[in-house]
Amino acid sequence: MTADRALHCGGAPCKNGRPAVTQLITILKFALPGAIAIATLEALFLAVVMRKNYNWRAYFASLADALGREYIVMSFLTISLAAPIIGFAYRHRLFTIPLDTPTAVVVLVIGQDFCYYWFHRASHRVRWFWATHAIHHSSNELNLAASFRFGWTGRLTGAGAFYAPLIWLGFPPGPVFIAAGLNLLYQFWIHAEWIPKLGWLEYVFNTASHHRVHHASNAEYLDRNYGGIFIVFDRLFGTFVSERDDVPCRYGLVKPLLSNNPFVIGFHGWAALLRDAWRARSWRERLMCIIGPPDAHPDAGHAPTPATPPRQIAALEPAE
Numbered sequence: 159m160t161a162d163r164a165l166h167c168g169g170a171p172c173k174n175g176r177p178a179v180t181q182l183i184t185i186l187k188f189a190l191p192g193a194i195a196i197a198t199l200e201a202l203f204l205a206v207v208m209r210k211n212y213n214w215r216a217y218f219a220s221l222a223d224a225l226g227r228e229y230i231v232m233s234f235l236t237i238s239l240a241a242p243i244i245g246f247a248y249r250h251r252l253f254t255i256p257l258d259t260p261t262a263v264v265v266l267v268i269g270q271d272f273c274y275y276w277f278h279r280a281s282h283r284v285r286w287f288w289a290t291h292a293i294h295h296s297s298n299e300l301n302l303a304a305s306f307r308f309g310w311t312g313r314l315t316g317a318g319a320f321y322a323p324l325i326w327l328g329f330p331p332g333p334v335f336i337a338a339g340l341n342l343l344y345q346f347w348i349h350a351e352w353i354p355k356l357g358w359l360e361y362v363f364n365t366a367s368h369h370r371v372h373h374a375s376n377a378e379y380l381d382r383n384y385g386g387i388f389i390v391f392d393r394l395f396g397t398f399v400s401e402r403d404d405v406p407c408r409y410g411l412v413k414p415l416l417s418n419n420p421f422v423i424g425f426h427g428w429a430a431l432l433r434d435a436w437r438a439r440s441w442r443e444r445l446m447c448i449i450g451p452p453d454a455h456p457d458a459g460h461a462p463t464p465a466t467p468p469r470q471i472a473a474l475e476p477a478e
């Protein structure tokens with residue numbers, strides 16, 4: 159197999175003369191319009207039928223973020239900081255892994271989720287990556303519309319390099335990034351706040367309950383449950399916390415962002431990072447400001463707060 163063909167379909171079986179990968183790309187192309195349609199139905203159901211106080215301003219901010227990224231930023235920003243690293247890894251790969259068996263596809267999906275776990279963990283613990291990822295956590299409500307809030311600067315951070323080990327092993331970059339797209343697509347449904355715990359699925363898969371914990375800024379839940387499709391890597395590496403009945407999730411950043419302006423949402427993390435780097439008293443402090451954890455800086459919206467004692471939470475609950 160030539161490198162070109164490997165990059166294109168990775169040896170995936172073709173149906174009707176069309177590479178399977180092309181079909182997956184088509185699915186991903188229609189994923190955002192589909193997600194917007196379903197998120198809008200959820201919003202209408204919650205607002206009109208359930209008569210909940212749905213935050214439409216936050217909905218339109220998420221919509222502007224998603225449409226701006228997909229149809230404007232992606233069209234003009236074709237470069238990616240990680241591209242040279244990905245290219246280098248693939249040129250010097252250890253093996254060439256054809257994706258023509260179910261085993262190879264399963265290993266790719268699990269391997270991609272493993273890399274996603276570390277990408278996501280770094281996105282919370284390294285302020286350079288947090289500056290973009292904070293956007294996903296900036297909504298003060300959890301709903302399906304919040305799922306497509308990612309910001310516009312992801313390609314400029316080099317975060318794609320987290321997939322380089324998989325590519326160095328021999329998985330072609332095209333299928334690896336398609337798997338990454340499908341991983342994000344999987345995560346759409348876990349932003350539905352109304353989905354309860356799902357029995358034995360909670361042991362293996364990332365579920366709505368686990369992702370509620372991930373989006374919560376309570377000290378009990380902060381920086382937990384980084385998984386994409388699976389929750390097993392959180393369980394293995396000590397970052398798993400299960401949702402508690404006595405600690406209701408408080409969504410949004412630790413220092414809540416109250417603006418619904420898509421530009422404020424998109425760049426507030428970078429503005430705070432630049433401000434803190436500018437004010438740093440030494441080059442070492444400046445460097446730590448960029449590669450250190452975001453909770454060292456209150457303006458990063460990530461400083462931990464003391465845990466809420468269960469008794470205090472109980473006191474806030476309305477009396478029967």
Ligand SMILES: [Zn+2]
Nearest residue numbers: 278282291294
């Ligand atoms: Zn996150």
Ligand SMILES: [Zn+2]
Nearest residue numbers: 294305349369
């Ligand atoms: Zn999320």
